[in-house]
Amino acid sequence: MSLSPIDLQIMWSRLISVVEEQAQTLMRTAFSPIVRECGDLSAGVFDAEGRMLAQAVTGTPGHVNSMAESVKHFIARFPPETMKPGDIYITNDPWMGTGHLNDFVLTTPAFHDGRLVALFSCTSHLMDIGGIGFGPDATDVFMEGLYIPFLKLAEGGRMNETLLAMIRANTRLPVDTEGDVYSLAACNDVGCRRLSAMMDEFGLETLDEIAAHILARSREAVLREVAALPKGTWRNEMTVDGYDAPVTLAAAVTVSDGGIHVDYEGTSPASSRGINVPLSYTTAYTVFGLSCLVGGRIANNAGSLGPLTVSAPEGCIVNALKPRPVASRHVIGQMLPDVVFGALRQAAPDRAPAEGTSCLWNLNVRGVAEKGESGNYGFTMAVTSNGGTGARPARDGLSATAYPSGVKGTPVEIAEAVTPLVFWRKEFRPDSGGAGRTRGGLGQIIEVESRIGAPFDLLAAYDRIDHPARGCDGGGDGAPGRVALASGATLRGKGFQTIPPGERLVVMTPGGGGVGAPAERPRAKVAADVAAGLVSPGQAEKTYAME
Structure with missing residues (x-):
């Protein structure tokens, strides 16, 4: 039948x-x-x-x-x-x-x-x-x-x-x-x-x-969307922090009648540390970025994914081979939609956002559950968080939003219930969104301490500290991230570190880049940002020429 x-x-x-x-x-x-x-x-x-x-x-x-x-x-x-x-x-x-x-x-x-x-x-x-x-x-x-x-x-x-x-x-x-x-x-x-x-x-x-x-x-639905794009090849490069040296992510995006192909020729070689990306994960986030531009309303399945293809040289950081370490593959992998957007912005500038924080800024923490239990890892948790997304051509970026990963932020109440940590602050980071006609999303300020007077480990895997999200079309860059102690010492963006008893960990997540010249932003929107505490009066005067 x-x-x-x-x-x-x-x-x-x-x-x-x-x-x-x-x-x-x-x-x-x-x-x-x-x-x-x-x-x-x-x-x-x-x-x-x-x-x-x-x-x-x-x-x-x-x-x-x-x-x-x-x-x-x-x-x-x-x-x-x-x-x-x-x-x-x-x-x-x-x-x-x-x-x-x-x-x-x-x-x-x-x-x-x-x-x-x-x-x-x-x-x-x-x-x-x-x-x-x-x-x-x-x-x-x-x-x-x-x-x-x-x-x-x-x-x-x-x-x-x-x-x-x-x-x-x-x-x-x-x-x-x-x-x-x-x-x-x-x-x-x-x-x-x-x-x-x-x-x-x-x-x-x-x-x-x-x-x-x-x-x-x-x-068929994806191919109709692809058919509406100009045909050709566009290239983009983006530099991110890496583990102990900057990493270049290079992509050539080719639009043809048969679909879209992304080639990562020219990308940095694999790292000696666990920020490498298997090709399966590279493909996953690359085609997601493409889908956001050409198939946002189309169901995600083998049919819609078929016209979107990916290649990368063996041994580069986005096609790392076994037995390379890959535990923190999201640090690089979740940057790939931004790389793709930067290339396709040249073909379809009205669709692509500016760069955002992109990779998750999770607080990966572990330590003893009760004071005195030295050597026993009584708790292990990833407290999910992120910074701002890049501004869109017609809308501001999203603040403290885990794009492209899509995970929700961990509620403070949950984190405090299952770990011996207390969160003293978790709030928007003013002035962190890149200025522009449309503003980048804001990052967060998170301040954490052990409530039992014991040290805890931070398994840091952060980026956008040395190389923040770039604005486009005259928009400003997002604020870089920072990891530090409340006493003033700066911590590394990657690697295991111990937070001493009595110290507070302060994590400042990055902001997203802006789109368009700041002078083009409507005065009413700038005033609303100042009233909401998202932009300081000084920054409004300096960047947006507000009196």
């Missing part, structure tokens, strides 16, 4: 509802606060060929778009004809998963009336998987934690207790880590049950017809 276009659209929407319930299950059962409170996850449904049909609205581009490729690796390792109900597959391979060891990817085959009809996959960030910890100081991936190849987590409904024992033994947070594994498994299980119920309701035996509809329509 052939389905009508209306039937197909209803079923497509239903699939999106199924995977959103899948994601919400993960959020509500996760042990890691970065998943439970901030949504650092992905969830999606794939056909039996490994093509992503629908993704949950909840999730991050780095997880979703790299998961879209990892399912193909699961199928290569576990062919569909060998899959059975109750099987669950797992990996955290950075090069065939989501780019570093802290993200576990689980894939579960979905059966309906005894027949394999789809696969559900999900990803979440686990706070601790051993090694030296979630920071950039390792010199190879083996120092960074437990490395899980493609394995069966469950077979025929029976959990792999040997693997679970290995996982528990290789983390500072065994209860949380095992709990997160079960949370991921439950998430996929909900998806499988909801899909089977949907197929019963609509009388479907397979997803073949709806899969063909989804992929074809999505691809």
Whole structure:
């Protein structure tokens, strides 16, 4: 029976509802606060060929778009004809998963009336998987934690207790880590049950017809958007701080009738430290940046992603090869949309924003849970935060917003409940947004101290300190970031550092760049910024010539 276009659209929407319930299950059962409170996850449904049909609205581009490729690796390792109900597959391979060891990817085959009809996959960030910890100081991936190849987590409904024992033994947070594994498994299980119920309701035996509809329509929609762009190749370079030396990110963006291709020839070589990026993660954020410009209203699936392609020389920092360290791959990887925007701004200046903070400014902290427990890491947490985004051609940038990652900021109440830290300040950083006709988003000032008089570790992985976000078309640069102690000492932007007892950590996140000459900004908007405390009177007078 052939389905009508209306039937197909209803079923497509239903699939999106199924995977959103899948994601919400993960959020509500996760042990890691970065998943439970901030949504650092992905969830999606794939056909039996490994093509992503629908993704949950909840999730991050780095997880979703790299998961879209990892399912193909699961199928290569576990062919569909060998899959059975109750099987669950797992990996955290950075090069065939989501780019570093802290993200576990689980894939579960979905059966309906005894027949394999789809696969559900999900990803979440686990706070601790051993090694030296979630920071950039390792010199190879083996120092960074437990490395899980493609394995069966469950077979025929029976959990792999040997693997679970290995996982528990290789983390500072065994209860949380095992709990997160079960949370991921439950998430996929909900998806499988909801899909089977949907197929019963609509009388479907397979997803073949709806899969063909989804992929074809999505691809056509992206190609229509690409067709509206000028054809040609545009180049851009951006310099960021790196670990111990600046890193150049270079891109050539080619727009053709068949899609858009980004080549990172000319980008700096891989680093000796853990800011390297596997190509899977490079691709994930690059195509997300492209999608923001040409497919913001188009569903994200294998069809819409197909016309957007990426290449990078082997051994460069955005195509680092195993066993390079990659724990903090987001520091470089999340900068890539800005690199792409800078190139495409030359072709479509009305679409692309100025540069923003981009990479997450998380407070990755760990320490003893109670005073006197020396040597015991009683807590480990990533308190998510960020600076400002770049101004858009017609709108100001967003303040304290984690773009392009999409994770929410960790509520102070949650951080204080699960760590022995007290947050004395968490507020907008005045004058940090780049001036312009449209202003860059503001950063934050965050001030933290141990409330038990004990030291705690900061696993710093920050950028935009030496090379702040650049404005464009006459707009000003965003303010650079800063990491320091309240007593005045400046800390490094990357690497493990200890905050002494009685000292307060002060983190000042960067601002986004502005667009257009500041003199073109409406006086009423400048006055409103001053009244709201976003721009100081002195800065308004100096930069915007306000009296």
